Amino acid sequence: MESYYVRRTCPSCGSSSYLRNDSVEPKFDASVNYDLAKEKFIGFSEENIFFTYVRCECGFLYAKNYFSLEELINLYGSMPDNVHSGDYESERRTKIHYLNFINRHIPSGAKIIEIGADNGAFAEEIMNQRSDVEFTFVEPNLDMHKILKKYSKNKIYTDLSDIPKVSYNAYDFVIGVHVFDHIVNISEVIKNIFNLLNNNGKLFGVVHDESSILASILGKRWPAFCLQHPQLYNHRSLNNFLSKNDFKQVFIQPTKNFFPFFYLLGHAARVILKKKNDLKGGWQIPLNLGNFCFLYEKD
Numbered sequence: 001m002e003s004y005y006v007r008r009t010c011p012s013c014g015s016s017s018y019l020r021n022d023s024v025e026p027k028f029d030a031s032v033n034y035d036l037a038k039e040k041f042i043g044f045s046e047e048n049i050f051f052t053y054v055r056c057e058c059g060f061l062y063a064k065n066y067f068s069l070e071e072l073i074n075l076y077g078s079m080p081d082n083v084h085s086g087d088y089e090s091e092r093r094t095k096i097h098y099l100n101f102i103n104r105h106i107p108s109g110a111k112i113i114e115i116g117a118d119n120g121a122f123a124e125e126i127m128n129q130r131s132d133v134e135f136t137f138v139e140p141n142l143d144m145h146k147i148l149k150k151y152s153k154n155k156i157y158t159d160l161s162d163i164p165k166v167s168y169n170a171y172d173f174v175i176g177v178h179v180f181d182h183i184v185n186i187s188e189v190i191k192n193i194f195n196l197l198n199n200n201g202k203l204f205g206v207v208h209d210e211s212s213i214l215a216s217i218l219g220k221r222w223p224a225f226c227l228q229h230p231q232l233y234n235h236r237s238l239n240n241f242l243s244k245n246d247f248k249q250v251f252i253q254p255t256k257n258f259f260p261f262f263y264l265l266g267h268a269a270r271v272i273l274k275k276k277n278d279l280k281g282g283w284q285i286p287l288n289l290g291n292f293c294f295l296y297e298k299d
């Protein structure tokens with residue numbers, strides 16, 4: 001296998017044996033189509049290409065072959081700047097919806113780490129309601145750091161492992177919205193989060209649900225089966241994984257995403273009538289896309 005790939009074992013239990021009849025196979029497997037994989041990764045291909053997902057005997061779904069860390073850095077570096085195509089009000093409504101799940105669980109004066117803080121939109125929403133909390137951001141995209149500085153005086157890190165060990169047991173809350181399906185060395189990262197949290201510290205995340213109805217209807221065309229996701233979770237596999245790492249469940253709940261009505265109409269017209277359009281705006285409609293959020297407490 002070429003050097004831009006690595007072989008992985010199950011991030012949850014370490015095993016390399018998997019169930020032979022429960023894999024998700026793309027039309028083109030990325031581990032044998034490097035050039036196409038690169039085009040797809042940076043957004044210049046519409047082909048159905050990702051790394052075959054296998055299901056470990058423990059139930060965890062992960063890509064057995066994946067990009068090496070060096071190659072991932074190279075690929076993220078070749079990506080054109082993030083174009084925020086989303087609707088501002090919809091993103092805001094979705095974030096308030098997430099906050100409603102956790103607000104009462106965030107202790108007063110909480111020290112919070114947000115991993116993959118992006119442009120700070122979720123932190124801003126939290127601070128609108130909670131002026132007592134303080135953020136430390138982890139964000140690999142350096143372009144976002146100057147924006148994030150608006151929300152916190154604390155040092156901004158590009159990687160969680162850069163937070164010094166003297167900060168172990170110093171944080172009350174860790175947040176990661178749509179980040180835990182992206183992290184290759186997820187097992188290390190969860191252990192690190194455990195160390196950074198204090199005794200009653202909590203971990204909140206939002207991820208895709210690979211056992212959702214949408215995923216089973218769309219099969220290999222489900223958008224979350226993609227090159228950017230080295231693993232995907234369902235309620236049970238996530239719970240097994242976090243329990244093994246000494247976290248105990250507070251809740252797992254399905255989440256909704258908000259979209260403007262005319263955007264949805266335009267999207268339907270593109271899919272059904274194959275007609276291009278630029279419809280947007282309208283009432284905010286909550287949709288269940290088979291995502292879920294979870295809150296765990298250090299055990």
Ligand SMILES: [Zn+2]
Binds near residue numbers: 011012015057058059
């Ligand atoms: Zn496993």
